[in-house]
Amino acid sequence: MNFALILFILLVITGVLWFFDRFHARKRRPANAPSPWWVEYGSSFFPVILIVFGLRSFVVEPFRIPSGSMIPTLLVGDFILVQKWSYGIRLPVINKKVIAIADPQRGDVMVFRYPADPSLDYIKRVVGLPGDRIDYHDKRLRINGELIELVREEDYLHPDRLYYSPQFSERLGERAHAVLIERDVPPFISHVLDFPYRENCTYTTSGVSCVVPDGHYYVMGDNRDASSDSRVWGFVPDENIVGRAFFIWFNFNDMKRIGSFH
Structure with a gap:
């Protein structure tokens, strides 16, 4: 579902009703006469939809984490905020x-439209x-030939599966992450898709x-071993970028996670 498109259509419809009532219908009605219900409802919703559309399009957009590919940084059920203007308007x-503002940097957690199906939003770390x-x-x-150091940490206990995974600390940008x-x-990488610039990649039994x-x-x-990402379906084009994830604002299962990611 393209929620942005649905919101835009509602904005246009309610905006037309608001302008129609404000600059035409209101002048023709007798004094103190009520507006037709369809005009009243449409014009009253217009300012609300305009504010929501503006915030969601240019400032922040909420997302819910649907899979475990970003564990332990993000868990299934985390509700996150994505900064829409981080990489440009x-x-x-x-x-x-x-309007270009900045480019994604190594280590950023980025939301983007899945290249193989742009109707889906994915979230991964920029490498x-x-x-x-x-x-x-x-x-x-x-x-670029430089081995990225891994520092061994305590094993990670999966909260819903009750098993441990080896956990490491890795640094790609300014901050370390797990x-x-x-x-x-x-x-080895299995089930590799055919993707644009596939010729830029070489697959072997080791990776x-x-x-x-x-x-x-x-x-x-x-x-790493439970993520379908660029190793499988290729590169993320700049035009697919949605924004940079920066904040967990809710999790029904664990309220302590609020604000734990930035």
């Missing part, structure tokens, strides 16, 4: 950038920038190597 509905060479072999990440890497899952094309980004989940 984009026209709503068509998502076309009109590779345009021009980067990304190597992920034997579950070790290298960026990743889960399973011991028993093989390193994958890719050169990120211009205007695209390489993303991965923090739950």
Whole structure:
């Protein structure tokens, strides 16, 4: 469901009713005569829909985490806020950038439209920038030939499955973040899709190597062995970017998670 499009259509309909009532119908009605119900309801909802549409399109947008691909950073059921203007001002509905502000950086947690089906929103961590060479072999990440250090942490206990996963600390940008890497899952990438710039990637039994094309980004989940990401379906084009995730504002199962991610 394209909620932005639905909201835009409602905005247009209620806006037309508001302008019709304000500049035409009101002048023709007798003094103190009530407005028709359809005009009254439409025009009264217009300011509310306008504010919601503006905030959602240009400031922040709420999302709910549907899968465990970003565990332990984000859990299933987390409600997060996404900063829409972090990477530029984009026209709503068509998502076309009109004002450039900044580019995604390594380590950012980014929401974007899934390249294989733009009707779906995905969330992953930015690993590779345009021009980067990304190597992920034997579950070790290298960026432009530099091995990214992993610091062993305490095993992570999954709250809903009651089992432990090896947990590591990894630093891609200014902040360190946690990743889960399973011991028993093989390193090769299975079920690779056919995607644009597929020729930029080489797959072996130990993993994958890719050169990120211009205007695209390489993303991965923090739950490395339970994430369908750029290793499987390729690069994220700039025009698919929605914004940067920065805040957990609610979780029905664990209120302590509110504000725990930034």
